[in-house]
Each structure stands twice: as C-alpha cells, then as structure tokens.
Amino acid sequence: xxxxxxxxxxxxxxxxxxxxxxxxRLQWKFLLLGSFVFxxxxxxxxxxxxxxTIISTYFTGLKIDDLNRKQNxxxxxxxxxxxxxxxxxxxxKIKAKQWKLLLICLIFNLGxxxxxxxxxxxxxxxxxxxxxxxxxxxxxxNLILPMGISFYTFKTxxxxxxxxxxxxxxxxxxxxxxxxxxxFPQLIQGPISRYDxxxxxxxxxxxxxxxxxxxxxxxxxxxxxxxxVVADRIVAAVLTITRNPDIYDGVYVFVxxxxxxxxxxADFTGGIDITIGVAQMLGIEVKENFIxxxxxxxIVEYWRRWHITMGTWFRDYIFYPLSVCKPMLNLSKxxxxxxxxxxxxxxxxxxxxxxxxxxxxIWHGSSWNFIVWGLLNGxxxxxxxxxxxxxxxxxxxxxIGDTFGxxxxxxIRTFLLMSSxxxxxCYRDVGISFKMFFTMFTKPxxxxxxxxxxxxxxxxxxxxxxxxxxxxxxxxxxxxxRKGSVREMLSYNSAVLRYSIYIILxxxxxxxxxxxxxxxxxxxxxxxx
Amino acid sequence: xxxxxxxSIVIVILVITSIAVLLQKLLMPKYMTQIVEGALIKEYYYxxxxxxxxxxxxxxxxxxxxxxxxxxxxxxxxxxxxxGAQQLVWHSYYLLEDTLKYEKPDVVVFSVLAMMYNEPxxxxxxxxxxxxxxxxxxxxxxxxxxxxxxxxxxxYVFPLLRYHSRWSELSSEDYRYWLRxxxxxxxxxxxxxxxKPAGRLPTPRLLDDYRFGETAYKxxxxxxxxxxxxxxxxxxxxxxxxxxxxxxxxxxxxxxxxEKNGLLYINMLDDIxxxxxxxEMDTYDAGLHLNLSGAEKASRYxxxxxxxxxxxxxxxxxxxxxxxxxxxxxxxxxxxxxQYRELExxxxxxxxxxxxxxxxxxxx
Numbered sequence: 001x002x003x004x005x006x007x008x009x010x011x012x013x014x015x016x017x018x019x020x021x022x023x024x025r026l027q028w029k030f031l032l033l034g035s036f037v038f039x040x041x042x043x044x045x046x047x048x049x050x051x052x053t054i055i056s057t058y059f060t061g062l063k064i065d066d067l068n069r070k071q072n073x074x075x076x077x078x079x080x081x082x083x084x085x086x087x088x089x090x091x092x093k094i095k096a097k098q099w100k101l102l103l104i105c106l107i108f109n110l111g112x113x114x115x116x117x118x119x120x121x122x123x124x125x126x127x128x129x130x131x132x133x134x135x136x137x138x139x140x141x142n143l144i145l146p147m148g149i150s151f152y153t154f155k156t157x158x159x160x161x162x163x164x165x166x167x168x169x170x171x172x173x174x175x176x177x178x179x180x181x182x183x184f185p186q187l188i189q190g191p192i193s194r195y196d197x198x199x200x201x202x203x204x205x206x207x208x209x210x211x212x213x214x215x216x217x218x219x220x221x222x223x224x225x226x227x228x229v230v231a232d233r234i235v236a237a238v239l240t241i242t243r244n245p246d247i248y249d250g251v252y253v254f255v256x257x258x259x260x261x262x263x264x265x266a267d268f269t270g271g272i273d274i275t276i277g278v279a280q281m282l283g284i285e286v287k288e289n290f291i292x293x294x295x296x297x298x299i300v301e302y303w304r305r306w307h308i309t310m311g312t313w314f315r316d317y318i319f320y321p322l323s324v325c326k327p328m329l330n331l332s333k334x335x336x337x338x339x340x341x342x343x344x345x346x347x348x349x350x351x352x353x354x355x356x357x358x359x360x361x362i363w364h365g366s367s368w369n370f371i372v373w374g375l376l377n378g379x380x381x382x383x384x385x386x387x388x389x390x391x392x393x394x395x396x397x398x399x400i401g402d403t404f405g406x407x408x409x410x411x412i413r414t415f416l417l418m419s420s421x422x423x424x425x426c427y428r429d430v431g432i433s434f435k436m437f438f439t440m441f442t443k444p445x446x447x448x449x450x451x452x453x454x455x456x457x458x459x460x461x462x463x464x465x466x467x468x469x470x471x472x473x474x475x476x477x478x479x480x481x482r483k484g485s486v487r488e489m490l491s492y493n494s495a496v497l498r499y500s501i502y503i504i505l506x507x508x509x510x511x512x513x514x515x516x517x518x519x520x521x522x523x524x525x526x527x528x529x
Numbered sequence: 530x531x532x533x534x535x536x537s538i539v540i541v542i543l544v545i546t547s548i549a550v551l552l553q554k555l556l557m558p559k560y561m562t563q564i565v566e567g568a569l570i571k572e573y574y575y576x577x578x579x580x581x582x583x584x585x586x587x588x589x590x591x592x593x594x595x596x597x598x599x600x601x602x603x604x605x606x607x608x609x610x611x612x613g614a615q616q617l618v619w620h621s622y623y624l625l626e627d628t629l630k631y632e633k634p635d636v637v638v639f640s641v642l643a644m645m646y647n648e649p650x651x652x653x654x655x656x657x658x659x660x661x662x663x664x665x666x667x668x669x670x671x672x673x674x675x676x677x678x679x680x681x682x683x684x685y686v687f688p689l690l691r692y693h694s695r696w697s698e699l700s701s702e703d704y705r706y707w708l709r710x711x712x713x714x715x716x717x718x719x720x721x722x723x724x725k726p727a728g729r730l731p732t733p734r735l736l737d738d739y740r741f742g743e744t745a746y747k748x749x750x751x752x753x754x755x756x757x758x759x760x761x762x763x764x765x766x767x768x769x770x771x772x773x774x775x776x777x778x779x780x781x782x783x784x785x786x787x788e789k790n791g792l793l794y795i796n797m798l799d800d801i802x803x804x805x806x807x808x809e810m811d812t813y814d815a816g817l818h819l820n821l822s823g824a825e826k827a828s829r830y831x832x833x834x835x836x837x838x839x840x841x842x843x844x845x846x847x848x849x850x851x852x853x854x855x856x857x858x859x860x861x862x863x864x865x866x867x868q869y870r871e872l873e874x875x876x877x878x879x880x881x882x883x884x885x886x887x888x889x890x891x892x893x
Contacts, residue, residue, distance in 0.1 A: 006683045006690075210534075462697035499541055507548060511556075511693045517652060517679055 001041040003188065003274050004227060004515060011038065016281055024205035031183070031202075031282070032175055038184035039147070046146040049116070053109050054178045057156040060105035061163045061170030061177075064098045068166070102164045106157060113153045116143050121366035148187040150363055154313055156181055159195045161317055168196050176203055185278040189271050191289040191309035198286065206283030215487050216280030221505050222477075223273030228513030230470040231266035234259050235514075236458030242426040245436055248457075250443030253423070253436045255454065260426055261419040262471060265294060268307070292478045297410035299380055302418055310363075314356050322352040354378045369433060373424040380417065466512050551707075553689040556696065557660070559706040561713070563883045566592065566614040568713045570624070570661030573611055575712075578853055579631040582841045583608035585717065586621040586628075586752075587640025590768035593818035597716035598861045599828035601854050604836050605843030610717025613658035615650060618643050618748040620658040623671035625752060627662055629759060636762045636839050639752060641783050641794075642773070647742020649675050660688055674748075715861045720821055722868040723878055727808035727816030730772055739778035746786075753790050762793075762839055769797040769806055769827055771816035793838060797827065804830040821865060 001008045015034045022030055040047055071094045075087065082090070120140050127137040159180070163170045171177040179202060180195055241248040241256035248256065272289045279286040289308050296302035303311050322328060328348045336344030354375065361374020400406050420437060427433040448454070455461060480486055490498050560567030569592060573579075583606055585591040592612030600606040611624045621639060628634075649655060655675045662668040664686060672685035684691035695703075713719070756763040765787055767775055780796055787794035797804065804826050808816055811823030819827060835841055844850050871879050879886055 006681050460697070495537060499537075499544075503541070503545060503548070506545065507552070510549075510689065511552065511696055513693065516681070516684065516691060516694065 035184040219277030226270030232514035249439035584634040605845035733774035
C-alpha cells in the first residue's frame with residue numbers, strides 16, 4: 001500500500017476515525033492491528049518476515065534482561081561474601097552470555113536482511129568470477145524483498161543493542177514491541193526511530209486535539225505536494241536521461257544530476273513529511289529526519305542534516321563501537337608505534353569511517369554503485385577533514401569573511417558535490433556512472449539548455465512551469481523555516497489567510513500532482529532500501 | 530467558541546466542495562466537437578419527458594444508424610437511443626438499469642455487435658459510457674464491471690481525480706462549455722449528412738474461436754432478465770453496417786439465443802435491399818456507419834417491424850407529444866440544413882474535423 005495510493009488514503013481515513021472513537025486504552029492495540037493490515041497489503045509473506053524479527057528481538061531482549069536480574073540478585077545475595085575479583089569475574093561471565101545472545105540475535109536478523117537483499121548480488125559477483133574461469137554460473141534466486149526490511153531491521157538492532165547496553169529495560173509486552181517495529185507510517189521509509197524516543201508517545205492514550213491534528217494534516221499535505229507535484233513530475237526527465245546514456249551525455253548529465261537531486265529531496269523528504277504528519281494526526285511524535293540539507297555548507301554538515309536518523313544510527317551502533325573495540329585499539333597502538341602519533345591516531349578513525357560508509361552504501365542497495373557511492377562519501381569527508389587546516393590558512397591569507405556570497409558559494413559547492421556523487425544512484429553500473437560524469441567536462445555543449453532539447457525529455461513546457469513554481473515554493477518554505485516553524489508562524493495570521501493557503505496547497509496537489517493514468521505510479525525511492 | 534469553530538469548518542468544507550465542483554466541470558472533457566459521442570450518455574438526463582416507447586442500447590451501430598425523429602414522423606413511435614462509443618454489453622446493461630429508474634419503455638433494442646467483446650477494451654470508451662451517468666450504485670457497478678487494471682474506482686466517483694492533468698490542455702471549448710452544453714444528438718441519434726461510399730471492404734480475418742465470451746453472455750442474460758422482470762420486450766438487432774464483419778457463426782449464436790429466450794432477433798444485413806440502402810450514398814465512412822439518409826431508411830424499415838410486431842400505438846395525435854416532437858424535429862432539420870451548408874461551403878463538417886478547421890483557420 002503506497003502512500004500515494006487511493007487505498008492508503010482510504011485506509012488512513014478509516015483508521016484515524018476509529019482510533020479516536022475507540023476506548024483510549026485500546027488505541028495502541030488498534031494501531032498494531034492497523035500496522036499489520038497495512039503490512040499485509042504488501043504481501044502476506046512479508047508479514048512472516050517482520051514477525052520473525054519481532055519475536056527473535058523480543059525474546060533476546062527478555063533473556064538479556066533476565067541475565068541482568070540474575071546478576072543483580074546474585075550480587076545482592078552474596079554482598080560481602082564474594083571478593084571484588086569474584087564479583088568482576090561474575091559480571092564478565094554474565095556480560096559474555098549477554099554478548100552471545102546479542103550476537104545471535106543480530107546475526108539472525110541481519111542474516112534475514114542479507115539473504116533477501118544481497119543473495120542475488122553475491123551470486124552476480126560469484127558468477128563474474130566463475131565466468132572468468134569459464135565455469136558454470138549459478139542461477140539467481142527468486143526472493144522478494146519485504147517492504148521496509150532495512151528500516152525495521154535497523155530499528156530492532158538499535159533496540160536490542162540499547163537493551164544490551166542497559167540504556168533501557170526491554171519491552172515486556174510483545175504487542176508493544178511489535179507496534180514499535182511495525183508502526184505503519186514508518187514502515188516504508190523510516191525514519192529509523194529509537195525505542196526510547198518513539199515509545200514515549202506511541203503507547204500513550206491520545207485524545208483528539210484539533211491543533212495537533214491540523215498540524216499533522218498540514219504536514220501530510222505538504223508531503224504530498226513535494227512528492228506528487230515535484231518528485232513524480234520531474235522523474236520523467238531523470239529517467240529519460242539516465243536510462244539512455246548513449247544519447248544523453250555531457251550537459252544532459254548535469255541536468256539529470258540536478259533534476260535527480262530535486263527529485264530525491266522532494267521524494268524522500270515528502271515521504272517523511274507524510275510519515276511525521278500521519279503520526280502527528282494520531283498524536284504520536286516522530287523525530288525529524290531532515291533539516292534543510294541542501295543549505296549545508298560542507299559534506300559533513302550535509303550528512304548531519306540529511307537522513308538524520310540513519311546517520312546517527314550508524315554513528316551510535318557502528319562508528320563508536322568500532323572505534324573503541326579491542327582490535328581497533330590494538331591497531332591504533334600499533335600504528336602509533338609504527339607511524340608516529342600524527343598518522344597513527346588517524347588509522348582507526350579512517351578505518352571506522354570507511355567501514356561505516358561501506359555499510360551505508362550497501363544498506364542503500366545491493367549493487368556496486370551504492371558501495372562505491374558510500375566509499376566515495378567517506379573519502380570526500382576524510383579529505384575535507386584533512387584539508388581543514390589548509391582552508392583555514394587560505395582564508396586567513398586571502399581574508400575571505402563569512403559573507404553571504406561566500407556562504408552561498410559553499411552551499412552550491414556542497415550541493416554540486418553531493419549531486420555528483422549521486423550520479424552513481426542513477427546509472428546502471430559504476431563504469432557508466434564515471435563515464436557519464438566525465439562527459440560533463442568533455443562535452444560541455446550548453447546549447448541544449450536553450451534550444452528546446454529539454455522539452456524532449458518527457459516534460460513539456462507546462463511541466464517545467466509547474467516544476468519551477470514547485471521548486472520556488474520549496475525553496476521559499478525552507479528559507480522561511482530557518483526562522484522557525486512555518487505552521488506556527490501561519491497560526492498567528494488571520495484564519496482567512498491560513499485557510500486560503502491550505503486550500504491552495506490542497507488544490508495544487510489535486511490538480512498539479514503527477515498521479516493517475518498517464519503518470520507512472522512511482523514508489524518512494526527509499527522504499528527499496 | 531465551539532460554535533465559531535464548527536461554522537468555520539463548514540465554510541471551509543463548502544468552499545473546498547464548490548471549488549472542486551467548478552474545477553471538475555472545467556477539467557472534464559466536454560465532447561462538444563470531434564469526439565461528440567462522448568456527450569451522448571449525459572444528454573439523456575436533460576430530456577424533459579423521459580417516457581419513450583422504444584429504448585435503444587448499444588454502440589455506434591445504434592446511435593449512428595437509427596433516427597428517432599423518423600420513427601416519430603413515420604410511425605408516431607417515441608424512442609431514445611442510449612448509445613455510447615464502443616458500448617460493451619455490461620455498459621448497456623447498467624445503462625438500461627439506470628434508464629429504468631426514470632421510465633419503462635415497451636421495447637428495448639439491443640445492438641448485438643458488442644457481443645464480440647468479452648473484456649473491457651479501452652479506458653476512453655469506459656469513460657464515455659460511464660462518466661455521464663449520475664452518481665449511484667448503478668454507476669459504481671458499471672465502473673466495477675468495466676475497469677481496466679490501471680483504472681481506479683474512485684475516479685468514477687470523483688472524475689476530477691482522473692481529469693486533473695487536463696489543466697495543461699484546456700482549450701477555448703473547455704471554457705465555453707464549462708457550465709453549459711450544446712445539444713449534440715437527436716434523442717441519442719448522432720447526425721451526419723456527409724457521404725463516403727463504401728469501397729472494397731477488407732477480407733474478414735479467420736478467428737480462432739467464434740464463440741462469444743462468457744462475460745458477454747452473462748450480461749446479455751442480465752439484460753434479458755431485466756427486461757422480462759419489467760415486462761419489456763427485448764429485440765436483438767444487428768444494424769446494417771458493413772464493417773466490422775458480422776460472421777455467420779456469430780449470427781447463428783444470436784439466432785439460437787433469441788430462440789432459446791423467445792426474443793426477436795433481426796439481422797438487418799440480410800435485408801439491405803429491402804431497406805433500400807445504397808452504400809454508395811448512405812454511409813459517411815465507407816460502410817462502418819450510416820449517414821442521415823441511410824439512418825432514415827433503416828429507421829423506416831425497423832419502425833415498421835416495431836409497429837407490426839409490438840403494436841406500439843401511433844402517438845402523433847397526442848397534443849403534448851406533438852409539441853415536444855415538433856421542437857425536436859425543428860432542431861433536427863435545422864442541423865441537417867446547417868450540415869449541408871457546411872458541406873457546400875467547406876467540403877466537410879466542421880464539428881468533426883477540428884484539425885482541418887485549424888489548418889484552414891476556421892472557428893466552428
């Protein structure tokens with residue numbers, strides 16, 4: 001059930017109406033039922049996958065907690081009777097057991113994700129090796145990727161790691177845990193919520209609050225505007241350019257790159273707006289996933305503002321543990337001894353960074369394009385970090401102040417840099433992606449921008465008018481948003497103005513949205529991850 | 530405070546509904562030129578006196594080949610054609626079901642050519658046959674029976690969801706007919722006076738299977754049942770169009786069906802000479818459809834059968850009807866004259882040749 005389908009809107013209307021009509025104590029149970037119904041529409045077998053993940057995570061959490069309780073009881077019982085050493089040994093023994101449980105759970109759930117998502121990728125790579133030796137190639141397997149598996153697997157992993165770390169106690173009600181994992185607005189494309197964040201409002205009893213509901217509805221409408229008016233309209237040109245690299249190279253690649261940046265932003269942030277808005281209509285708070293990322297002045301800043309919940313997930317559950325794990329500390333020590341402090345201390349950071357970016361890449365998709373994209377992000381970040389002192393020196397020398405012009409330059413530079421890296425998202429393989437990237441410099445025929453060629457990319461003049469207006473609206477909104485919440489600002493204005501804006505937004509989506517027959521029904525780009 | 534809130538919500542809902550209705554009216558195709566058959570289904574609901582002796586249902590073989598004005602003038606039979614472009618059997622069934630909410634004719638005439646289709650064909654034809662129906666369970670059922678996989682039921686309930694993207698192709702016609710429509714047909718008959726003689730027809734291709742499909746039969750059964758339930762005589766008719774080819778095997782199936790159900794089946798292709806049709810003069814598109822002269826001949830012939838078989842009384846002396854039909858006839862002859870004038874002046878009919886109008890810079 002896609003967010004952009006009529007069935008989703010119908011489902012939502014029924015669910016929200018009943019949600020506020022039933023007794024409040026049943027609300028979370030009803031949401032669980034609704035989430036399962038939502039997920040069931042994507043295929044009943046998908047439901048099995050998510051159930052297995054929920055059950056395995058639930059019991060592992062309980063088991064880890066049981067060991068904690070056992071440990072506490074033992075230590076309390078034997079207080080003063082055992083030595084400090086024995087106490088430490090006992091704790092280590094328990095921790096080791098918990099570690100084993102955690103590892104089994106992580107491997108099991110990651111295993112499911114790996115099998116369904118990466119088996120064919122692995123087979124393709126094995127086959128390319130086998131073909132070099134003229135050996136019989138393996139057949140591909142027919143596995144359907146369950147909707148949102150990457151998102152809910154990461155959610156459960158974060159949960160179980162936090163339980164292991166003792167950040168919070170495990171959820172003892174399997175229904176509540178199931179709701180946390182399967183909460184339907186987040187199932188399709190995140191955000192990757194943390195249990196301690198989401199659970200605050202997820203299981204609460206909610207009375208209908210017209211202000212909150214209205215804010216949620218506005219957010220949903222805004223999401224649909226981004227998705228249907230901008231993303232799903234511009235996609236025709238993106239596909240025309242990227243699916244025909246033999247025809248569209250040079251300046252077209254640049255156009256495709258910028259168009260894809262617009263599409264991805266409108267698509268992903270639009271989807272998240274719908275998610276957060278739907279949750280808000282239900283009285284549930286979901287963390288923000290974007291803070292105007294295209295206004296970032298550096299790539300590091302960009303990754304702090306784009307897909308925030310994914311970035312922090314990788315930081316908390318991969319980067320930090322990796323940086324302080326025993327082998328890494330040993331490596332750090334060894335490299336300091338070998339190369340000196342300056343270089344030595346960088347080795348583990350570099351290694352952890354590149355591993356994080358490798359994982360980020362492969363999480364995005366089972367292809368070399370994504371792996372190379374991830375690694376390149378890591379390389380650019382590390383180079384930027386290394387060049388930081390050089391920049392500082394340069395700025396001091398040429399005395400470039402923090403002017404608007406310079407800030408704008410940095411924003412555009414970051415936008416173009418990130419867009420260039422995303423070329424790997426668009427083309428079918430790494431080789432073509434690089435080839436196309438370089439044609440931007442080898443075939444700079446800018447006439448195509450003005451001779452009507454852009455009207456042959458699947459968009460006509462009226463489409464461009466809608467897109468230009470749409471992008472201006474998005475940009476204006478983001479600029480205003482820097483001063484605070486636009487919805488709150490609007491709420492201080494007269495009702496006539498407010499409602500006029502909402503009505504215009506509603507009809508803009510209805511009329512100018514690219515949906516229905518004649519438009520390809522586009523899934524959200526992040527659904528596939 | 531609460532009262533104020535409720536009032537503002539009601540106002541917002543009213544504003545949204547009004548804008549939506551206006552936008553829907555603007556964005557829906559008007560079918561006032563070129564593909565005028567799209568306007569036929571809706572036109573029935575503007576009819577002042579919905580009380581007819583004979584009701585035709587079916588595809589272009591009814592709305593192009595029979596003239597209710599001729600049936601009135603020659604036999605005093607009141608009739609209406611609820612025809613639509615490529616109207617399929619299930620379209621016809623639901624149109625009949627809807628029509629019976631307004632009137633109960635003595636005879637229903639169903640064009641059997643549609644039996645050749647067992648599945649929905651094109652969205653455009655679904656739209657032309659269903660969009661004009663007022664919103665009701667019948668319309669929803671009609672849409673459900675007709676939809677192609679890529680279609681959504683909700684777009685038949687709120688057509689704005691289907692036609693929203695027409696904003697970029699709105700023409701002066703859309704604005705001119707935003708809130709009103711011209712009368713296109715004459716009780717469902719689409720008049721054309723131009724002539725294009727039937728030349729050599731393509732050789733009929735051999736079919737793998739000549740049997741009509743299950744769905745087609747299912748809805749024909751439903752039409753038969755509906756007529757029986759309402760005490761209406763059902764006539765199955767194959768109009769005298771030369772193309773698409775009407776196979777012997779198809780004809781036999783209709784003969785058998787009529788016999789089995791005690792219905793009258795007339796294949797007018799067998800009586801072309803008796804009707805007096807001359808396909809050098811009586812067709813406007815080389816034998817697919819009859820022009821006015823052909824339609825009048827076919828109506829005269831068929832009216833005689835209706836009269837003799839079903840004892841339909843001559844109502845020409847009914848003063849009320851006389852006045853109504855006189856008005857209809859006036860419009861009929863006015864349009865006929867207008868079309869002849871256009872043929873003489875331009876060599877073609879303006880309404881049906883918008884491209885040529887554009888080339889010749891003529892505003893119809």
